[in-house]
Amino acid sequence: MKVLVIGNGGREHTLAWKLLQSPNVTQVLCIPGNGGTAILENCQNIPLGMDDFDGIAQVALEEKIDLVVVGPELPLSQGISDRLHQDNIKVFGPTQQGAQIESSKSWAKALMIEAGVSTAMGETFTEPEGAKAYIHQSGVPIVVKADGLAAGKGVIVAQTLEEALKAVDTLFEEGFTKIVVEDFLVGEEVSVLTLTDGITFRPLIPAQDHKRIGEGDTGKNTGGMGAYAPAPVATPEIMRQVEKEILAPTIAALKNRGIDYRGVLYAGLIISPDGKAKVLEYNCRFGDPETQAVLPLLETPLDELLLACSEQRLEQLPPLTWKSGTAVCVVAASGGYPDAYESGKVIAGLHQAETFGAMVFHAGTTLKDDQVVTSGGRVLGITALGESFEKARNQVYQAVEAIEFEGMYYRRDIGHRVSDRTP
Incomplete structure (x- = not known):
């Protein structure tokens, strides 16, 4: 089996490394890859841009690729899966329509409300004045989010009124045409990466990321400074609640909208002091650096899972197996x-x-x-x-x-x- 991984980050190196552990996988190609995939045995980098969808499709056909795994959110939001489906290429990664769950915070919020999923209350704004009036009315702490892709750095948790108002100006100045302002939820964050074929789903073990640059979770937001798994805050009881009240209704709502979602549904959750999970945000891909902590513990061959999702037969696979520790x-x-x-x-x-x-x-x-x-x-x-x-x-x-x-x-x-x- 030959697999093509799209992306050039730590997540993609981890995916290539894990796929190559399977006896079924003979070679992994990476577009464009990085220094790690360049020296990984049985892995080859191809110098193409991630936005060259026609070129990627050509490589997949010429190399007789059995599965394309898309790492980053940007090409998914731009419709790479849709383009590859035109040539009947198997892809792990949602369509452009499904990727809106990450590329549009307001779209995702509406989907969660439709599905009855517990999340923070908030409003969407297309101009700063309305957002600032809402902040004055709601008070702080409050959360200001870019309604678009921001490489994991488009969320500002404002502790003061001045910080919240500045966040509004900053996001509009950076070119975002829409922002979401929502309630601040108290609790501990956890990431649950879930594999789905659009019908059934298999959550991976929970992980906890560290977004802030400084120790003690201080300073600016980053793409993630470290992670560990499994995260003990997500107890078996909480994970059952997440499956029943968050993941299942969300996947059902996507299906009800006619969206064929085959990929990762990444739930960024907050666990409240009373032990209830709420959704902070959804992403449409593997987390980075959560993937680097979760996949090394996975014993089930990754290629079997991803291929089953792309072929919509995940339900036929046995339960996932994990290493201890x-x-x-x-x-x-x-x-x-x-x-x-x-x-x-x-x-x-x-x-x-x-x-x-x-x-x-x-x-x-x-x-x-x-x-x-x-x-x-x-x-x-x-x-x-x-x-x-x-x-x-x-x-x-x-x-x-x-x-x-x-x-x-x-x-x-x-x-x-x-x-x-x-x-």
């Missing part, structure tokens, strides 16, 4: 991220990190003159497994300390909520 992923970022940063820094210590039993997933890297150099804000995701959370966490930080590049930054408190919870 915990996975912790720490992101190493370029100095200055999420603001301006420099690229082209040589990365040292990658092999040494692996001697600690860690997996090093490349995100913002490229291969230049046989050296791996930085090419993005989030550069690497280093993941370690352990029988317990503490063992995994200790192991991953040993591995992180073996890696060096100029300006390297990482949070030293990934998983602090688990540590805080432990007596």
Whole structure:
């Protein structure tokens, strides 16, 4: 089986790595890939743009690709799956219509209300004056969201009135034509990545991301500075509630709208102090860096699951199987991220990190003159497994300390909520 993975981040390196663990998968092609997929055995990068849908379709046909797996949200929102379906190419990733669940916060909010899914109350605005009046009326804390794709950084949790009003101006100045302002929900966040063929679904183990750049969850939002799985806050009882009251009605609502949704339904949830889950947002793809923590624990061959989703026969597969223990992923970022940063820094210590039993997933890297150099804000995701959370966490930080590049930054408190919870 040959698989084509679209994307160039840590999520896509992880997908390629996991797919190649299956005895069914002989080769993975990546468009465009990164420095990690360039050196991954039986993996080949193809230098095409992710927006070159005709070129991607041509590669899939010429290489006799059995399945295309789309990583990022942007090509999904632009209709890459629709284009590949025209040539009868099997795709894991929703159509453009389904991808609106991430590309439009207002569309997703309307879908959740239609499905009866518990979420924050809010309003959509196309001009700043109305949004500001709503904020004055509602008070703070309050959440201001861009109604469009913002690489995981379009959500501002405003603690003060000044911060909320500034967020409104900033998002409109950045070119967003619509924003959503909604209630601030109290609780602990968790990510549930769910595989679906549009009829049935299989949730993966819950993970917890760390969005803020600074330790103690301070500073600016990022695409994610680390994650761990499984997240103990999402107890078996809560996961049953999530399946019954959130995932099932959402997938049914998509189907009722005539949307053929075959891919990942990523539920960003908040668990309230009384143990109830509510939806903060939906995404239409694998999370990054949650994928780097979840997939290393998956024992069921990933290719079988994704192909079953694309062929709408997920229900025929047995229950998912998982390794015991915990996975912790720490992101190493370029100095200055999420603001301006420099690229082209040589990365040292990658092999040494692996001697600690860690997996090093490349995100913002490229291969230049046989050296791996930085090419993005989030550069690497280093993941370690352990029988317990503490063992995994200790192991991953040993591995992180073996890696060096100029300006390297990482949070030293990934998983602090688990540590805080432990007596």
